[in-house]
């Protein structure tokens with residue numbers, strides 16, 4: 001039974017890096033026969049909490065289509081799924097370490113701690129708490145930090161992405177397990193929760209690799225079986241990772257026995273997979289807010305489709321071994337594998353995102369697209385009949401790169417466009433024509449259009465071709481001119497279709513008012 005989790009801290013919005021971690025954990029769970037994907041909120045760093053971010057995280061996951069089976073808002077057999085509601089569990093697990101002589105109260109004042117740090121700095125040495133471990137620490141009463149009594153040693157573990165890693169003993173330290181405010185540290189809490197929630201795969205950002213030595217020391221102290229795990233072995237086993245029965249009651253939710261009552265020495269390590277960083281387009285620094293590390297919901301507001309974001313984010317550092325770049329959710333579930341994630345940083349290419357979004361927009365049926373663009377129509381379109389809007393949408397569909405392009409591409413269908421002479425100035429070919437030449441050409445076009453009896457894309461195209469012959473102009477000049485004067489938009493759908501839908505009367509009127 002595969003159980004993965006996404007464990008964000010509610011300290012702000014979810015950016016692409018966070019969503020990618022969630023997506024990969026989700027995919028690993030979904031591709032397993034009875035895989036379960038858990039959402040857990042890690043809110044033990046009370047000073048960093050941002051009101052509303054829990055709701056925001058949940059909305060982001062749901063919008064992108066990453067649904068979870070257990071979580072703070074839906075419950076599940078291993079709840080609660082918010083760390084601040086699990087304080088009793090951390091105390092229980094901490095007590096086990098105290099009982100074994102592997103955890104102790106930290107008696108120092110902040111001033112004393114600062115003196116130790118200053119001393120290490122003066123000696124140009126890394127500060128290690130264990131060098132100052134008190135000989136006779138007081139009994140822990142919950143008001144001091146509870147520290148881990150570490151033994152420096154080296155560990156070897158397997159990372160599904162980074163390969164086999166041997167850690168250095170130097171960084172092992174007496175890290176804090178429970179802070180003086182009564183909340184556990186992330187370092188301790190995630191180990192307890194992953195165990196109690198029967199998590200088989202820990203998938204997270206590569207910034208946690210440097211803490212792995214200390215995590216492994218804690219796993220060992222808690223009596224885990226330290227044999228390195230690989231995802232492959234995990235799948236082959238095909239049974240509960242703790243070897244105990246996982247029953248299914250009615251619905252989907254498994255019923256699992258409480259872990260910390262089990263005999264020690266049986267708990268296997270989870271599979272670890274640390275994701276490479278997401279880099280800017282040039283690949284020379286970590287993605288920052290300016291190059292795309294923004295709230296994923298902003299991409300939705302900017303007119304990107306959830307399916308684009310899913311495919312794009314999945315391919316940040318992962319491929320299926322072929323040239324395929326665009327994947328549906330179903331394809332990702334089938335094809336994703338942790339060991340095809342690259343080790344080096346993935347580049348965030350906004351142009352690729354835009355291109356991919358155009359692709360997913362073209363793939364939608366007109367009805368689907370119509371539903372999706374509900375909030376993107378220009379103001380003036382709101383009064384227009386649905387059938388007219390649908391006709392326009394059908395014309396615009398293959399030119400839309402984001403849903404946000406809709407007003408710019410279609411506004412002139414609904415209201416008189418404002419004249420914008422910069423469109424001439426920026427058009428290399430039209431720039432060369434004098435206002436007189438333009439008026440003369442438009443006069444010819446108008447007369448020819450007036451004589452048209454039927455007003456369909458075909459008859460208009462016919463007429464346009466004749467106009468090329470009559471005027472001796474190139475399409476690049478004549479058609480651009482007609483397009484600009486009838487739409488005053490930098491982009492518009494195909495000319496014959498556009499004029500047909502605008503109607504003969506509007507077309508002639510706009511040609512006349514140049």
Ligand code: GLU
Nearest residue numbers: 007008009042190203204
């Ligand atoms: N709360 C941690 C974070 O937001 C989660 C790390 C993990 O997945 O273990 O980065």
